[in-house]
Amino acid sequence: MPIFFQKHIFIAFIFLSTFGGYSQKNIFSLIPKKDTTNIYEEMLNDPTDDLMENHPADDIYNNIWTRERLNPYKIPIDSLPDSVLIDCSNFVVPIHQSTITSSFGPRRYRYHYGTDLRLNVGDSVRAAFSGKVRIIDYEARGYGNYIVLRHNNGLETVYGHLSAVLVMHNQTVKAGELIALGGNTGHSTGPHLHFETRYIGNAINAEKIINFSTGLVWDKSFLITKKNTFYYQREAKPLQIAKYYTVRKHDKLGLIAARNGTSVNALCRINRIKPKAKLKPGMRLRIR
Ligand SMILES: [Zn+2]
Numbered sequence: 352m353p354i355f356f357q358k359h360i361f362i363a364f365i366f367l368s369t370f371g372g373y374s375q376k377n378i379f380s381l382i383p384k385k386d387t388t389n390i391y392e393e394m395l396n397d398p399t400d401d402l403m404e405n406h407p408a409d410d411i412y413n414n415i416w417t418r419e420r421l422n423p424y425k426i427p428i429d430s431l432p433d434s435v436l437i438d439c440s441n442f443v444v445p446i447h448q449s450t451i452t453s454s455f456g457p458r459r460y461r462y463h464y465g466t467d468l469r470l471n472v473g474d475s476v477r478a479a480f481s482g483k484v485r486i487i488d489y490e491a492r493g494y495g496n497y498i499v500l501r502h503n504n505g506l507e508t509v510y511g512h513l514s515a516v517l518v519m520h521n522q523t524v525k526a527g528e529l530i531a532l533g534g535n536t537g538h539s540t541g542p543h544l545h546f547e548t549r550y551i552g553n554a555i556n557a558e559k560i561i562n563f564s565t566g567l568v569w570d571k572s573f574l575i576t577k578k579n580t581f582y583y584q585r586e587a588k589p590l591q592i593a594k595y596y597t598v599r600k601h602d603k604l605g606l607i608a609a610r611n612g613t614s615v616n617a618l619c620r621i622n623r624i625k626p627k628a629k630l631k632p633g634m635r636l637r638i639r
Pocket residue numbers: 453463465466467544545546
C-alpha cells in the first residue's frame with residue numbers, strides 16, 4: 352500500500368479511537384471554547400495588535416492587549432488581590448457639566464455596568480485618564496459606537512453610544528483629550544454617554560470614584576477592595592444566568608417549554624402569565 356494511504360488510515364484510526372465513542376455533541380464539547388488561553392493566538396493572528404509595543408499596565412494585564420473583546424481577561428474576583436490602590440490624580444471628567452440619567456446597578460433583564468450621562472449629540476467626550484486606545488467598535492444592539500481605553504493607572508474605561516470616534520486604535524491619549532462626540536447609537540433611548548470603569552475586566556461603579564456633580568474625583572486615589580468594590584457581583588450573577596426566549600409565530604407555551612427543558616407551569620410562574628395566555632410574536636419570555 353502506498354505510504355500516502357497508510358498515513359490516512361492511521362489518521363482515521365487515531366480519530367476513531369479518540370472520538371469514536373462519543374456522540375456528535377460530545378465531540379464538540381471536546382473542542383476548546385474561546386477562552387483566555389486562545390487570546391494569545393488571536394493576538395498573533397491580528398496584524399493590528401503589535402505585540403512588541405508596550406501597552407499601559409501591561410504587568411497587571413498579563414501582556415494581554417487585544418481589540419477583540421471588552422473583557423478577554425476572565426479573571427474571577429477571587430483571584431484578584433485583596434486591595435489595589437489606583438492613582439486617580441490626573442482625572443478629567445468625560446462630559447463637561449452633565450447629569451446622571453441612569454446609575455450602575457441591576458436592570459430588568461440584565462445588569463447595567465455603567466453610568467449614563469446626559470448629553471447632546473455632538474458634545475465632546477474626553478478621555479478620563481491618560482492611556483491608550485484598545486478597542487474601537489460598533490455594537491448595534493448594545494454600545495453602538497464605542498471606545499475602550501486602557502489607562503496607565505490600571506483602569507480601563509468604556510465610552511458608548513458615540514456619534515463619532517475621533518481617535519485611532521492603539522493611539523496614545525492624554526487625560527482630557529477629545530476622543531469622540533456623544534450620540535445615540537446602538538441600544539439607546541436618547542442621547543447619552545454610557546461610561547464604565549473597569550479593572551482587569553471587572554466593572555467598578557464609576558460613581559464610587561467620580562463625583563459627577565462636581566466633575567472631580569472623590570479622592571486622588573481609589574482603593575479597590577474585593578469586598579467593597581465588587582459587592583454587586585452577587586446580585587449580578589442570577590441576572591447573568593437568566594435565559595430568555597423570543598416568541599415566534601405559531602409558538603405555543605407547551606412547545607416552548609418542551610424545547611427549552613422546562614414546564615408550562617414553570618414558564619407561567621416565572622413570567623407571571625396564565626397557561627392559556629395569548630402569545631404574541633416578538634414577546635420575550637423568561638425561560639429560567
Ligand atoms: Zn448605560
